[in-house]
Amino acid sequence: MNDIPRHKLQESITQYGAIVYDVPNLCEALLRELCPEYKREINVLIGALKENVVPDLMNSSADTPKDILLARLTQRLYENLGIAEEFARWAVESWALALGVIDSAMLASKALATPSTASPKSATTPKRSQPSTVTANRQWWQQWDDNWKIIFKNAIHCDREPSDQELVEILNLSELNCTGFKILSLEPLRQLTKLQKLDCSGIPIRSLEPLCNLVNLQILNCSYTKISSLDPLCNLVNLQKLDCTKTKISSLDPLCNLVNLQELDCTETKISSLEPLRQLVNLQTLNCSHTQISNLEPLRQLVNLQTLNFDNTQIQSLEPLRHLVNLQTLDCGDSQISSLEPLYNLKKLRKLQVDKNKLRWGDTGNFKRVVPQCKVINTDYRSID
Incomplete structure (x- = not known):
């Protein structure tokens, strides 16, 4: 409570x-x-x-x-x-x-x-028995407004008042989409402990607190919401994909122990450090563009990274990426990069975007000769296929 x-x-x-x-x-x-x-x-x-x-x-x-x-x-x-x-x-x-x-x-x-x-x-005095599961489910259902009832009924393809069995189906949902509704709280989801995938993007919620015990959650999209903290996610160790784009968060600290995380998008947030990601060795995709980060050092050991995007940041050096041999796509445009040399051994790299940096004339050409299979995009000069 x-x-x-x-x-x-x-x-x-x-x-x-x-x-x-x-x-x-x-x-x-x-x-x-x-x-x-x-x-x-x-x-x-x-x-x-x-x-x-x-x-x-x-x-x-x-x-x-x-x-x-x-x-x-x-x-x-x-x-x-x-x-x-x-x-x-x-x-x-x-x-x-x-x-x-x-x-x-x-x-x-x-x-x-x-x-x-x-x-x-x-x-x-003997206690009166607690309400039956059927009664408890019905009481739970009656608490919520029409928006939530529509969301739940849509999830089970129901267009009327749900039956007792359908309420069980709702409470056992593994996937839910509540985008497009004007809901202010995720409170009804507190009981949906079997939820594995949730899309609550674009709604005016301010907190993820009702999700704090949904330990089966694997995929969460809370982008374009009013949340300012990821703290409620700190124990969701099964989380694999998280999209918190365009939110008010300023720290990734709550994610530090989510070792199963594979994809993270924190674009256009107020984060300034990637340090909490240092131990997330299963991370494969990271988008942290348009943030205040200035150092990639925490990524040095994340050898499973395949896609990395940090355009529009203050990153100056690619040195921490030197041993990320599985990297395939890298977007570091509009940053402060002055050398591509740390990428010379990344033979799996297939796409590199480096426009609006501090590279010298010829740097992209030199890289292309070393890693010929990679498409280099540098609009400061021209695309190099």
């Missing part, structure tokens, strides 16, 4: 007072305006409000230990609403924090016991 709605709830009560929790519809409207992408959290908070959690928290006896109080309320939500115990716990704690019944220090210290250990009732 994300804590942003929890914080917004506290802010709303501070600003507007008791009317926030006295009028559930107003509370829900406020939260949906302040953090519309967190539908699950909002639904749980409003569900708790309608279950009279607030008066029970405010009117509780000072003699009742806080952990016992919260455990009892959590148990009640769990039984009456049929939601997961961790969601019920989160909702009760959120309201307790917002009302000042507990403080963040108590929560951080984990002083509050879990319902199973704190509540005498839970030890003596």
Whole structure:
């Protein structure tokens, strides 16, 4: 559960007072305006409000230990609403924090016991069974707006309300394309743990956080979005292809352990270093053009590289590429290159673009004599076939 709605709830009560929790519809409207992408959290908070959690928290006896109080309320939500115990716990704690019944220090210290250990009732009263998978799937489906429902229905070629079996099919999707839709959050994808390929390019999302546990993800296109960090991807060790072109990212650090990465496109981003790629020995294609990089040294050991593009950068030397014997295509146009000599041993090179550099007259001709099978494009003079 994300804590942003929890914080917004506290802010709303501070600003507007008791009317926030006295009028559930107003509370829900406020939260949906302040953090519309967190539908699950909002639904749980409003569900708790309608279950009279607030008066029970405010009117509780000072003699009742806080952990016992919260455990009892959590148990009640769990039984009456049929939601997961961790969601019920989160909702009760959120309201307790917002009302000042507990403080963040108590929560951080984990002083509050879990319902199973704190509540005498839970030890003596059998728990009502959790909702069936069918019910849980339907509850999950009902949370999302029409845009997401259309995306999911398109994925399974369905033009009506999905059946229970079709919901299972949606939750088991291995591939999804949500381009062309005005969606602000990827939150619905958090449950799609079997997802292997995702194209969310060109939509106004700002975060990849809902993807943080999708460890089966292999291909991700998040280009032309508003994301500013790749941090949520740091544990997606099966990722093979990543396109984050034209985003607001400034660092590739989260990728440093993604050793299965084969293709990376970070064109037109704010990155200034390729250092995080140093150990990504399976990398075959790298496009880092129109960035602030000035050094190729981290690529020195990436001998599987076949395609490399870093045009419109401040790169001055090709020396780190000297032993990348599998390189086939190289675009280093509009950079600061002054020598092609480091490329003389790259016999598999088939295309080299070097226009708008600091090469001298004759440099491309000399290279062509050493590596005759390579097409050299240098518009400063002419193309050399």
